[in-house]
Amino acid sequence: MPTVAFLSDIKHVIYVNYIVEADRLEAFVPVGLELQRLGSDGRYALFTFLTYKHGHFGPRLLGPLRALFPSPVQTNWRIYVRDPRTGNSGVFFVTNACSSTLVALGARLFAEGMPMHVLQTGSIGVGQDGTVELLLDAGKGSAPDAQGTLHLMTERPIHGPWDICFASYDDMLAYCVPQDRAFSTQPWYARLTRQEITLNIPLAICEPLEGNVHSHTATTFVGDSAPFCFIVPTVTFCFEQEIHSPLLIK
Template sequence: MRVLLTAAASVTAAGAAVWAERLLTRSRPETRYGRYARWVHPAGRWRAAPLNRVAGSRLLRLLGERVPPVAFVSDITDVVYVNYVVDARRLAPLVPAGLELQRVGERGDLAVLTFLGYRHGHLGPARLGRWRRLLPSPLQSNWRLYVRHARTGMTGVHFLSTAIGRTPHALGARLLAEGLPMHVLGRASRLVTADGRIDLRLDPGRGTAPDATARLVPLPERPVDGPWRSAFADYEEMLAHCVPQDRALSVQPWRGRLVRQEISLGIPLERCVPLSGTVTSAAAGALVDEAEPFAFLVPFVRFRFEGETYEPL
């Protein structure tokens, strides 16, 4: 009898979970970009199937929203910023309702898309102290727009996609961090040679992570012209727009609230190193059409995730 009752309870719980999943999917439908975009792991079909179900579960993400945020720290090295100046009309539809695109240029008709590639330095909870050095240092990429919350005037970045080279990190961010739509890279590498050349490769494999390949070299001085010139008066103005972004903004329309993730970077603009070279990316091409990339490097960043808070939309 006890076995029958246990089995009946399991069936009832499973049915309730399926019902809840379907109900939540109505209020949190699949989107082209962001945390509710399609998620596919790059592993083979049988291994990927259970991971895809976990990453796509609205119910698990609802439960993850109830977990208190934890301060994370990482000693990041060689952050490559690849940027595009794009017609704002092309990027504006990618911004969720409640936020607006930060527009640049004399007529305010342009906007910037940036993707970053970098290696973490023992990413983990700040409370671990020196024990954090035992944790891995995966390669990560963030794809972002620059946005503003009209009601409060707060500015920050909105992540269209993020990707990392380790599955546990991707699932943890996917389920627990509203602003990080984390995917898994099939292969990822970043080589920095003694003469400063940088080779970056982001390979999604069979998964849904964005792709990119870049071969870049440092320039001896900051350029006076480039693809950024259509939107900014000089190179320093461009850096001032792209670099001091210590806040990620996203929305939860089913709760009518803005989600803001506060981070600490503190990057001095004078440390940014201009880069020249080639960048190829189908993921970027789908967003920016024929816009020409321009890149720069930040050699070191002390990253700290401070916490996640909410505001009414």
């Protein structure tokens, strides 16, 4: 199907990040792409799952009528990859989930590389006291799970798990936050797909969080790596276009 631009006025984007041994994530990199390795010797890589509440996710061309579209909770689980032919960087989604069956079906039908599952319950709560509650309940389905209680920090931390790969917290944000491109490959079509995305998140609005996050799904990817989290209050998401190119396999 031809793709059209989609907009969403997203709020409460919770990033949960892990520094992981790169060899552990290599198994999830699709053919034709390569993992972005971190650290002086390339020993590590970053794994992130981010969860947010959509704001009337619908086609841009509908203008004000987009208000008729739903605003579900969605979660995207990603590794950071590169196209070795062009050098372009982006993310690859190892799994995704949404609290709306309709949106999940739409993603599977109309977008490549979106392994979208349906949550039994997905919720984000942000209290006036700075408490952030995250819940991803898969029920009996195949969606990823997570539960966390976090608190806004008054200042950005100086040290954390990111120290091993980044010179500063701001350097970590500059690497983690931009998401202008998502990759996937379809070897059966000898095709690489890239989805161009516009977010334009100012790093200054990223607010650090502290607390606990528990996820059986995350453990399968990151083992016992410690999470570090932050939240972006609002962002305008635009899915611009989906582009296909030949996949060259060595």
